[in-house]
Amino acid sequence: MRQSEVITVIGAGYVGLTAAVLFASVGHKVHLIDVNESRIKHLKRGKSFFYEQGIEPLIKRSIKTNNFLPTMTYKDAISESDFVFSCVGTPDNPDGSSNLSYVFAAAEEALKYMRPGTIYIQKSTVPVGTGRHIEKLFSSSKNKIDYVSNPEFLGEGTAISDSLWPDRIVAGAANHLAAKKVVLLHKGISKTAPRIARLAGLEPKKNKTEYYITNLNSAELIKVTANAFLALKISFANSIAKLADRAGADIKEVMGGVGSDRRIGAAFLNAGRGYGGGCFPKDVSGLISSAAEHGVDLHIMTAASDVNSSMPGYIAAKAKEALGGLSNKEVAVLGLAFKAGTSDARRSPGVKLANILSREGAKVTAYDPKANSEAREDLLKRVILAESAEAAIKDKDAVFIATDWPEFKDLDLVNTKRLMTGNIIVDCMNTLDKKRVEACNLTYLGVGC
Numbered sequence: 420m421r422q423s424e425v426i427t428v429i430g431a432g433y434v435g436l437t438a439a440v441l442f443a444s445v446g447h448k449v450h451l452i453d454v455n456e457s458r459i460k461h462l463k464r465g466k467s468f469f470y471e472q473g474i475e476p477l478i479k480r481s482i483k484t485n486n487f488l489p490t491m492t493y494k495d496a497i498s499e500s501d502f503v504f505s506c507v508g509t510p511d512n513p514d515g516s517s518n519l520s521y522v523f524a525a526a527e528e529a530l531k532y533m534r535p536g537t538i539y540i541q542k543s544t545v546p547v548g549t550g551r552h553i554e555k556l557f558s559s560s561k562n563k564i565d566y567v568s569n570p571e572f573l574g575e576g577t578a579i580s581d582s583l584w585p586d587r588i589v590a591g592a593a594n595h596l597a598a599k600k601v602v603l604l605h606k607g608i609s610k611t612a613p614r615i616a617r618l619a620g621l622e623p624k625k626n627k628t629e630y631y632i633t634n635l636n637s638a639e640l641i642k643v644t645a646n647a648f649l650a651l652k653i654s655f656a657n658s659i660a661k662l663a664d665r666a667g668a669d670i671k672e673v674m675g676g677v678g679s680d681r682r683i684g685a686a687f688l689n690a691g692r693g694y695g696g697g698c699f700p701k702d703v704s705g706l707i708s709s710a711a712e713h714g715v716d717l718h719i720m721t722a723a724s725d726v727n728s729s730m731p732g733y734i735a736a737k738a739k740e741a742l743g744g745l746s747n748k749e750v751a752v753l754g755l756a757f758k759a760g761t762s763d764a765r766r767s768p769g770v771k772l773a774n775i776l777s778r779e780g781a782k783v784t785a786y787d788p789k790a791n792s793e794a795r796e797d798l799l800k801r802v803i804l805a806e807s808a809e810a811a812i813k814d815k816d817a818v819f820i821a822t823d824w825p826e827f828k829d830l831d832l833v834n835t836k837r838l839m840t841g842n843i844i845v846d847c848m849n850t851l852d853k854k855r856v857e858a859c860n861l862t863y864l865g866v867g868c
């Protein structure tokens with residue numbers, strides 16, 4: 420492996436942009452292609468079009484050092500690249516299956532310009548079997564192109580840190596050597612991780628990365644299975660939370676005791692308003708649909724998805740009972756991003772909750788420190804957006820904490836009580852300390868506690 424490779428990344432979403440700036444920060448020459456002109460314009464000015472901790476300093480620096488080259492044209496970029504990463508979106512179709520049109524469009528366009536020996540790497544999340552189809556497409560070319568599945572596991576909000584210190588790197592291919600080269604590229608990021616973290620303004624971390632070279636189909640299935648299992652854990656915790664509510668148990672205590680079993684693990688057992696975002700919902704529905712195509716009924720995942728969809732409504736119903744109805748009640752929803760640390764409001768439970776409350780007749784004011792503008796189009800028009808948490812809370816009967824941003828976790832509860840008309844705090848992610856809330860003469864409602 421050379422010190423400096425020429426790499427093209429196709430697709431400037433969370434996955435593609437993060438990979439591109441990290442490879443550029445290592446010292447490779449990186450082209451980043453996107454068909455979205457506004458994204459490319461932003462990047463050329465050294466700016467990210469979404470909020471993600473640490474990403475902007477890396478973009479700015481790589482633009483300055485001239486080895487990060489955002490572009491809208493394939494030809495010049497692809498024809499000089501040794502590695503081409505596909506990171507385009509794979510949204511879901513109305514029937515829940517994965518829409519692979521961007522994946523195939525990118526592969527077809529790249530194929531026109533790839534030199535013999537280029538390695539084409541799929542980072543987009545695709546259903547098992549997709550790579551085989553792309554290999555077939557590539558086999559129609561006279562040039563030999565190797566295809567590697569190299570799924571991405573980063574989480575939004577921790578994208579840079581997750582990519583600098585990943586738990587594992589997976590590369591699956593028919594050609595073992597091609598997969599090995601992709602692993603080596605990633606090892607290059609790990610080696611320079613402390614320096615890149617400093618440039619990004621992030622705290623250094625210690626983490627041992629495992630490297631897996633697998634067959635093509637296994638690599639594809641690892642990615643969707645990992646996300647599906649995490650979604651399953653969340654929905655499992657939420658199902659037990661409903662039981663805890665009825666039975667007078669406290670889900671935090673229950674899952675504390677359950678998660679301390681090392682065979683189970685505590686992560687993703689927090690009950691609350693459920694998962695959202697651009698990955699889990701579509702990965703779950705994509706897995707169900709791809710299993711069905713293979714004649715396998717994955718009803719365990721259908722159940723997980725149904726439980727997840729029920730959670731915002733469950734929380735609204737719990738609050739409705741405590742408030743004696745929602746009609747004309749003034750409520751605030753704090754948190755519209757699907758999780759803390761990101762401006763991403765795709766399929767956000769906070770947005771869904773705000774809309775349910777509004778449909779039930781409540782007057783809803785919402786606020787998010789980063790996601791107000793992204794959430795706007797999915798919010799009902801009558802949901803008002805506030806410019807600060809204080810402005811949202813003022814004169815409200817109930818306040819819903821729907822995203823665990825630090826500023827909500829550390830909310831000044833004395834001031835909150837003073838600003839509110841009512842006294843109900845609905846902790847939709849079980850993120851507050853119940854005793855601290857009650858000590859301020861506020862009524863605490865959690866999920867399963």
Ligand code: ADP
Nearest residue numbers: 430431432433434453454455507508521524525
């Ligand atoms: P994620 O955030 O999960 O990485 P997104 O869907 O936000 O995924 O981003 C994918 C990006 O890929 C978008 O910016 C989109 O414009 C871009 N894209 C989609 N198809 C193509 C294509 N054929 N060529 C280049 N870029 C593409």
